[in-house]
Amino acid sequence: AQKVTQAQTEISVVEKEDVTLDCVYETRDTTYYLFWYKQPPSGELVFLIRRNSFDEQNEISGRYSWNFQKSTSSFNFTITASQVVDSAVYFCALRGYSNYQLIWGAGTKLIIKP
Amino acid sequence: KAGVTQTPRYLIKTRGQQVTLSCSPISGHRSVSWYQQTPGQGLQFLFEYFSETQRNKGNFPGRFSGRQFSNSRSEMNVSTLELGDSALYLCASSPNRDLKNEKLFFGSGTQLSVL
Numbered sequence: 001a002q003k004v005t006q007a008q009t010e011i012s013v014v015e016k017e018d019v020t021l022d023c024v025y026e027t028r029d030t031t032y033y034l035f036w037y038k039q040p041p042s043g044e045l046v047f048l049i050r051r052n053s054f055d056e057q058n059e060i061s062g063r064y065s066w067n068f069q070k071s072t073s074s075f076n077f078t079i080t081a082s083q084v085v086d087s088a089v090y091f092c093a094l095r096g097y098s099n100y101q102l103i104w105g106a107g108t109k110l111i112i113k114p
Numbered sequence: 115k116a117g118v119t120q121t122p123r124y125l126i127k128t129r130g131q132q133v134t135l136s137c138s139p140i141s142g143h144r145s146v147s148w149y150q151q152t153p154g155q156g157l158q159f160l161f162e163y164f165s166e167t168q169r170n171k172g173n174f175p176g177r178f179s180g181r182q183f184s185n186s187r188s189e190m191n192v193s194t195l196e197l198g199d200s201a202l203y204l205c206a207s208s209p210n211r212d213l214k215n216e217k218l219f220f221g222s223g224t225q226l227s228v229l
Binding site: 042046047102103104106 | 159162172217
């Protein structure tokens, strides 16, 4: 079975603080793909990053960075110097090679206070 | 380039009725998938279409159905609505055949309320 766990239901920080959103996954597939999406209040999910299971390189994109560790089955997302515009619900998702279905975590609601 | 368009944005129905939701993918995208989002169950995959064929289906009852037209536009239908069908229904499109590692482009969704 495949599963994605985002244990943090809601995180609230003050602007300019760094914040890390956790994502732990389970899959029996040796080839799989991990994703992060952002859902602002408008409702439209926006793609942030994609990682395949053979690429454990961490990635940085501006204030965003991702830490992929197969040893702990985690794919954590860090926002550095958070801004109010980062307020949204963030979803981690998994697609195993054996299944077309995208399995979603429950999401983490991030509130950035000015 | 226009994004994924879903209509209507909001819908109110009563139990027992049926409803049809529409999704127009990004031009050139051939894959369309549908998701249901509720506070209790989160995001759940409904089904995915590619070139007018249903390629994959989630664990939803037969009351939930869909189709895709030759221009890649897609509709989903829910018959005999139940209160539990109240949800945000999201449509997503992607360009290529290999859905597994592709990023999805989402519409803003249709908020369905069943009274």
